[in-house]
Amino acid sequence: MGLYDVFKIAGSALSAQSVRLNTVSSNLANANTLSSTPDGAYKARQPVFASVLSQVDGGPASVGVQVAAIVESQAEPVREYQPDNPLADADGYVYRSNVNPVEEMANMISASRSYQNSVEVMNTSKELLLKTLTLGR
Amino acid sequence: MPISFDSALGIHAKALLLRSRRNEVLASNIANADTPGFKARDIDFRKVLSETADAARLERTHAHHLDLNSEAGIEGAELLYRVPNQPSLDGNTVDPDLEKAAFAENAVRYNASLTFLDRKFRGLMLALKGE
Numbered sequence: 001m002g003l004y005d006v007f008k009i010a011g012s013a014l015s016a017q018s019v020r021l022n023t024v025s026s027n028l029a030n031a032n033t034l035s036s037t038p039d040g041a042y043k044a045r046q047p048v049f050a051s052v053l054s055q056v057d058g059g060p061a062s063v064g065v066q067v068a069a070i071v072e073s074q075a076e077p078v079r080e081y082q083p084d085n086p087l088a089d090a091d092g093y094v095y096r097s098n099v100n101p102v103e104e105m106a107n108m109i110s111a112s113r114s115y116q117n118s119v120e121v122m123n124t125s126k127e128l129l130l131k132t133l134t135l136g137r
Numbered sequence: 138m139p140i141s142f143d144s145a146l147g148i149h150a151k152a153l154l155l156r157s158r159r160n161e162v163l164a165s166n167i168a169n170a171d172t173p174g175f176k177a178r179d180i181d182f183r184k185v186l187s188e189t190a191d192a193a194r195l196e197r198t199h200a201h202h203l204d205l206n207s208e209a210g211i212e213g214a215e216l217l218y219r220v221p222n223q224p225s226l227d228g229n230t231v232d233p234d235l236e237k238a239a240f241a242e243n244a245v246r247y248n249a250s251l252t253f254l255d256r257k258f259r260g261l262m263l264a265l266k267g268e
Contacts (some may be wrong), residue, residue: 005161005164006161010168012168013169017171017182039265049169049171049172063168064163065172074169111171117167120237124241124244132251133138
């Protein structure tokens with residue numbers, strides 16, 4: 001039945017967007033972490049969304065969303081000369097994570113907007129359902 | 138003359154079902170607003186409803202005839218792809234504002250059908266009680 005499936009669909013969107021918010025927060029938290037090797041530096045993480053078709057009970061059109069994978073950014077870590085830093089390598093360099101804070105903030109706003117949209121969808125559908133239950137009273 | 142609920146309620150019961158179906162389709166679009174490659178879809182409400190209304194006039198004279206009056210006609214409603222006016226680079230064609238507007242409109246119209254049905258039931262109740 002259409003309206004009940006909306007909870008499944010919007011719920012999957014909520015969980016996917018919260019995974020996205022999660023990666024944003026871990027990226028921002030690690031924006032300034034240093035490492036003594038380029039490989040050890042923190043790499044920005046991004047979720048990859050994919051749609052899920054639920055054919056069985058929802059008919060052909062109910063399409064939820066899932067996080068298919070979480071990929072790490074391939075950008076080069078930033079090399080900085082800090083000979084006093086205890087993490088510095090033999091040449092005096094440290095490697096900062098490749099997180100781009102501006103990108104992350106934009107990502108965060110996009111994720112929170114999408115989250116709000118799905119919450120709205122859920123609320124509206126809930127109201128419609130509750131109203132349908134009182135039909136004929 | 139027996140009164141069937143179908144003829145008493147008119148088109149509103151089917152409209153309500155189709156509205157809830159469209160609600161689901163639009164919710165899918167909004168949920169997949171950030172999914173790469175997802176194509177927004179919608180139902181041509183007028184077309185599907187007039188098709189099911191036409192089907193309602195066909196009589197089943199044999200057990201093997203397809204029942205066009207059942208919910209299957211609405212559950213299997215043809216889904217069309219929305220023509221994007223601003224497709225994004227990742228192949229996604231969902232316009233969140235457009236989808237939200239369509240969703241709100243659909244919810245209001247669902248409420249309208251619901252009110253019509255409610256009044257029909259009240260009318261029937263009134264006739265039954267004969268007060």
